[in-house]
Amino acid sequence: MSTTDHTPAVVDSTPDRFPNPGLPPHRPRRADVDERAARRATLQVVTMFTLSALGSIAFLVAYYVIDPQTRGTIIGIGRINLFHAVLGVTMGISLLGIGLGAVHWARTLMPDEEVSEDRHPPAASEEDKQAVARQLSHGWRGSQLNRRSAILGSAGGALGLFALPLVVPVLAGLGPRPRGELYETNWQSGMRLMIDPSGAPIRAADVTQGSVFHVMPEGFVGAAAHELDPEEMMISKGKDQIILVRLDPAKIKSQKQRDWGVDGIVAYSKVCTHVGCPVALYEQNTHHLLCPCHQSTFDMTDDCKVIFGPAKRPLPQLPITVDDEGYIVAADGFREPVGPSFFERNRPGLLKGDDA
Ligand code: FES
Numbered sequence: 001m002s003t004t005d006h007t008p009a010v011v012d013s014t015p016d017r018f019p020n021p022g023l024p025p026h027r028p029r030r031a032d033v034d035e036r037a038a039r040r041a042t043l044q045v046v047t048m049f050t051l052s053a054l055g056s057i058a059f060l061v062a063y064y065v066i067d068p069q070t071r072g073t074i075i076g077i078g079r080i081n082l083f084h085a086v087l088g089v090t091m092g093i094s095l096l097g098i099g100l101g102a103v104h105w106a107r108t109l110m111p112d113e114e115v116s117e118d119r120h121p122p123a124a125s126e127e128d129k130q131a132v133a134r135q136l137s138h139g140w141r142g143s144q145l146n147r148r149s150a151i152l153g154s155a156g157g158a159l160g161l162f163a164l165p166l167v168v169p170v171l172a173g174l175g176p177r178p179r180g181e182l183y184e185t186n187w188q189s190g191m192r193l194m195i196d197p198s199g200a201p202i203r204a205a206d207v208t209q210g211s212v213f214h215v216m217p218e219g220f221v222g223a224a225a226h227e228l229d230p231e232e233m234m235i236s237k238g239k240d241q242i243i244l245v246r247l248d249p250a251k252i253k254s255q256k257q258r259d260w261g262v263d264g265i266v267a268y269s270k271v272c273t274h275v276g277c278p279v280a281l282y283e284q285n286t287h288h289l290l291c292p293c294h295q296s297t298f299d300m301t302d303d304c305k306v307i308f309g310p311a312k313r314p315l316p317q318l319p320i321t322v323d324d325e326g327y328i329v330a331a332d333g334f335r336e337p338v339g340p341s342f343f344e345r346n347r348p349g350l351l352k353g354d355d356a
Contacts, residue, residue: 023114031108041108042148045101049154052097056161059090060168091165098158105151111142182342185217185240185269187318187333192218193244193267199223201327202244207265210284213244215267217330239338241270241278242318244328247287247301254303260319262328267318268304269338272296274311276339289315313341 031038062083072082124132145152192201193215199222202213220228220236228236249264257266268289272279277293282300288307289298296309304315316338319331 045105046150046154048097048101049158052094052158053161055090055093059165062086187330189332191330193328194221203326204322207246209246212282215242215244242267243270251301257303267320268315271339273313
């Protein structure tokens with residue numbers, strides 16, 4: 001019995017080229033054969049890129065000129081915020097101009113050829129590399145950018161300006177560079193601690209164990225606050241707020257905390273050292289202060305050290321004393337910046353009492 005080889009014979013049936021699947025004959029575009037049509041197409045492309053650039057410039061102007069609170073009525077839509085509407089329209093023009101310009105450029109002026117390419121091994125031969133280089137060079141010439149520098153200039157300008165509406169609002173939205181504001185609060189020696197929001201002063205005798213007072217500096221709360229510039233009032237609200245509590249002096253663990261308080265009454269910044277939420281939830285039994293934002297928890301009997309959560313630093317303590325009339329006053333300002341950490345927070349020479 002003879003053995004038979006069942007392996008099918010390999011037949012190379014790969015055609016050299018696929019037959020034409022029935023594409024219509026290639027017709028040159030008008031811009032390919034008529035220089036006037038090509039110039040007209042160039043002008044149209046330049047116009048669209050210029051329109052995009054104008055949209056970007058209008059966006060930036062509107063961003064700085066229009067009051068963000070401006071409202072107006074648009075027929076068919078109703079009352080809307082005009083600031084946002086204008087930003088949306090100008091950004092749309094900017095995008096549309098770039099998109100239409102690129103599409104029109106490709107359809108009318110870029111090379112319009114049908115090419116077929118043979119299959120080949122993945123590694124490119126030296127010949128292929130040179131062929132690619134020739135094709136790129138051909139494409140560059142076909143794009144006519146060497147002859148139509150106006151398109152190159154307008155496209156570059158449109159793309160360059162288009163980046164600005166994306167970058168400028170982000171940078172401008174960061175707000176002014178912090179100067180001294182983050183290092184100091186409005187608290188000063190002799191300033192009374194006033195109840196927020198009534199603006200009433202606080203007698204040490206009225207602070208019973210377990211009671212909690214939300215406090216602002218004298219002159220920055222109650223009727224006096226109405227005299228302030230609104231921005232100044234908001235900044236004060238953001239950094240001067242304090243929580244005042246009377247603890248059992250026997251439970252206070254730190255000598256510094258005892259020295260900076262009055263018979264167990266202690267005052268701490270309410271601005272969370274994580275990202276600045278008001279730490280206002282006091283748990284009387286545990287003496288824990290809880291930040292409602294991300295649950296950082298501070299131990300009031302241990303100089304407000306962090307015992308849980310993402311905050312990394314204790315809440316700063318405000319030294320207090322009592323004036324001749326029995327009211328609680330600041331013995332000094334804060335000795336360190338309140339609130340979250342920031343660049344340069346610990347730069348030598350900037351903290352209070354730091355002689356470096
Ligand atoms: S802001 Fe307080 S825990 Fe995050």
